[in-house]
Amino acid sequence: xxxxxxxxxxxxxxxxxxxxxxxxxxxxxxxxxxxxxxxxxxxxxxxxxxxxxxxxxxxxxxxxxxxxxxxxxxxxxxxxxxxxxxxxxxxxxxx
Amino acid sequence: xxxxxxxxxxxxxxxxxxxxxxxxxxxxxxxxxxxxxxxxxxxxxxxxxxxxxxxxxxxxxxxxxxxxxxxxxxxxxxxxxxxxxxxxxxxxxxxxxxxxxxxxxxxxxxxxxxxxxxxxxxxxxxxxxxxxxxxxxxxxxxxxxxxxxxxxxxxxxxxxxxxxxxxxxxxxxxxxxxxxxxxxxxxxxxxxxxxxxxxxxxxxxxxxxxxxxxxxxxxxxxxxxxxxxxxxxxxxxxxxxxxxxxxxxxxxxxxxxxxxxxxxxxxxxxxxxxxxxxxxxxxxxxxxxxxxxxxxxxxxxxxxxxxxxxxxxxxxxxxxxxxxxxxxxxxxxxxxxxxxxxxxxxxxxxxxxxxxxxxxxxxxxxxxxxxxxxxxxxxxxxxxxxxxxxxxxxxxxxxxxxxxxxxxxxxxxxxxxxxxxxxxxxxxxxxxxxxxxxxxxxxxxxxxxxxxxxxxxxxxxxxxxxxxxxxxxxxxxxxxxxxxxxxxx
Numbered sequence: 108x109x110x111x112x113x114x115x116x117x118x119x120x121x122x123x124x125x126x127x128x129x130x131x132x133x134x135x136x137x138x139x140x141x142x143x144x145x146x147x148x149x150x151x152x153x154x155x156x157x158x159x160x161x162x163x164x165x166x167x168x169x170x171x172x173x174x175x176x177x178x179x180x181x182x183x184x185x186x187x188x189x190x191x192x193x194x195x196x197x198x199x200x201x202x
Numbered sequence: 203x204x205x206x207x208x209x210x211x212x213x214x215x216x217x218x219x220x221x222x223x224x225x226x227x228x229x230x231x232x233x234x235x236x237x238x239x240x241x242x243x244x245x246x247x248x249x250x251x252x253x254x255x256x257x258x259x260x261x262x263x264x265x266x267x268x269x270x271x272x273x274x275x276x277x278x279x280x281x282x283x284x285x286x287x288x289x290x291x292x293x294x295x296x297x298x299x300x301x302x303x304x305x306x307x308x309x310x311x312x313x314x315x316x317x318x319x320x321x322x323x324x325x326x327x328x329x330x331x332x333x334x335x336x337x338x339x340x341x342x343x344x345x346x347x348x349x350x351x352x353x354x355x356x357x358x359x360x361x362x363x364x365x366x367x368x369x370x371x372x373x374x375x376x377x378x379x380x381x382x383x384x385x386x387x388x389x390x391x392x393x394x395x396x397x398x399x400x401x402x403x404x405x406x407x408x409x410x411x412x413x414x415x416x417x418x419x420x421x422x423x424x425x426x427x428x429x430x431x432x433x434x435x436x437x438x439x440x441x442x443x444x445x446x447x448x449x450x451x452x453x454x455x456x457x458x459x460x461x462x463x464x465x466x467x468x469x470x471x472x473x474x475x476x477x478x479x480x481x482x483x484x485x486x487x488x489x490x491x492x493x494x495x496x497x498x499x500x501x502x503x504x505x506x507x508x509x510x511x512x513x514x515x516x517x518x519x520x521x522x523x524x525x526x527x528x529x530x531x532x533x534x535x536x537x538x539x540x541x542x543x544x545x546x547x548x549x550x551x552x553x554x555x556x557x558x559x560x561x562x563x564x565x566x567x568x569x570x571x572x573x574x575x576x577x578x579x580x581x582x583x584x585x586x587x588x589x590x591x592x593x594x595x596x597x598x599x600x601x602x603x604x605x606x607x608x609x610x611x612x613x614x615x616x617x618x619x620x621x622x623x624x625x626x627x628x629x630x631x632x633x634x635x636x637x638x639x640x641x642x643x644x645x646x647x648x649x650x651x652x653x654x655x656x657x658x659x660x661x662x663x664x665x666x667x668x669x670x671x672x673x674x675x676x677x678x679x680x681x682x683x684x685x686x687x688x689x690x691x
Contacts, residue, residue: 115562118569119562122520122561123527123549124546124550124553124561124562125547126558134562137559137620138559138562138563141563144512145510145576146509147505147506148513148579148580150506151506151582153579153582156582156589158578158584159581159584161397161441163443182287182288182302183304183531186304186532188528188531188532188533189534197529198538198541198544
């Protein structure tokens with residue numbers, strides 16, 4: 108499996124990640140390595156088999172959509188990288 | 203015998219008979235950490251002062267005649283991807299280096315309500331992605347059996363701390379082998395429960411359909427004791443299941459007569475270290491002596507499982523790790539003007555290379571044009587793997603394989619080649635892919651004195667069977683009486 112630098116940069120963009128020029132080759136080669144390894148599943152005989160999305164037989168678990176207040180606001184805000192009064196601070200989004 | 207060499211059930215007896223007090227035990231562990239941590243580097247956060255304080259509180263309760271649980275005052279270590287309220291939970295990542303969890307994981311609530319004492323948070327591969335703990339962004343943990351080798355991963359800090367007697371037992375998490383493989387490399391017991399048996403609420407998600415929390419202990423009895431505490435349906439984790447209550451300690455019969463053991467020959471194929479093979483063969487002979495019925499059979503799924511595992515786990519990780527954006531918590535770049543700069547630069551600077559590699563692989567296999575060839579196919583392989591195991595468990599009670607194809611390897615020898623590191627998980631991942639329980643116990647050492655682990659796989663919710671299978675062997679070979687970590691370099 109060959110991956111082009113353009114393709115890798117596109118995937119990085121989708122992932123919200125930046126890959127530097129110097130790292131481009133190593134990331135690309137690693138990705139190709141793993142993809143080549145995973146080619147083995149093409150030989151697996153899965154004709155007629157469904158997809159398993161989880162380890163257990165999947166079923167929906169329903170509950171009421173109730174608002175529960177998390178009271179310890181300080182504990183949440185202490186992790187904020189930047190805050191102002193009781194709010195998370197981000198750069199201006201709407202000019 | 204030193205206090206820190208005792209298992210938890212031995213500590214419980216000595217507390218009961220008043221030979222030891224809670225504060226003596228905690229103090230012994232604090233001293234041990236102070237003595238050995240500089241060599242082993244297992245902890246990201248130590249809570250030694252808090253632990254001593256808590257041990258005094260519990261002792262006072264006991265002295266006042268108050269009722270306490272029979273685990274009250276027993277210390278424990280916690281892998282640093284399990285949320286502990288008011289205590290840093292870093293996932294060994296620069297991204298969460300200063301993150302203080304605002305709530306407790308469900309299993310931490312259980313541990314606290316029993317009066318267990320948290321000695322600290324243990325090192326791991328960043329976001330549980332790795333098999334050597336070398337991908338921790340914060341420190342490199344050493345294997346107590348040889349300090350030049352790795353402890354395995356991703357729960358390497360947990361396994362090394364138990365092995366070095368710095369904690370009597372610990373919690374780990376296992377997505378593709380992250381409890382069992384480090385337990386194997388560190389000569390301790392690691393159990394990955396059936397998917398859904400233990401609540402994942404408060405476990406920082408890596409691959410939600412594969413992750414499970416489980417015990418890392420000195421012996422099988424302790425594993426059963428801790429599992430008893432962990433299990434149960436939790437409405438905050440909709441994948442946790444309501445299963446009939448089992449007392450896992452009662453399952454330990456020290457008897458395997460008539461037990462049907464399947465030996466899947468593909469797991470013993472080329473690539474397996476010869477000393478590991480010899481040790482496993484001895485173990486199998488021992489089971490025959492003990493009265494088990496052993497049969498070789500074909501289970502040709504290891505390679506498919508590993509490939510499907512890396513596709514599925516990375517796909518889920520790419521989605522789970524999307525939440526780290528530098529806004530509400532976690533690392534925020536200094537280098538930004540726009541909101542998008544915050545997202546991209548925080549993630550690019552905050553995640554280590556291995557995490558980024560896996561996010562990229564996961565995004566790739568989910569992206570348009572590749573979804574069917576990789577992700578969909580991997581999910582079908584998952585069905586195949588489950589079906590093959592189902593067939594095997596019609597014939598056998600347990601399946602025995604090596605836990606790891608190799609013993610502890612030297613630091614730096616695999617970390618440069620991601621694919622080679624991924625192959626370290628070849629024996630363990632299929633258990634996660636099928637959602638089964640598996641336990642690793644030590645079965646011998648190689649010519650350099652490094653421990654070799656044996657994996658016992660059971661059918662879903664048959665933890666009792668694999669624990670008894672492990673216990674019976676353990677009682678017969680007495681590994682801990684014969685082998686101990688040397689801390690040599």
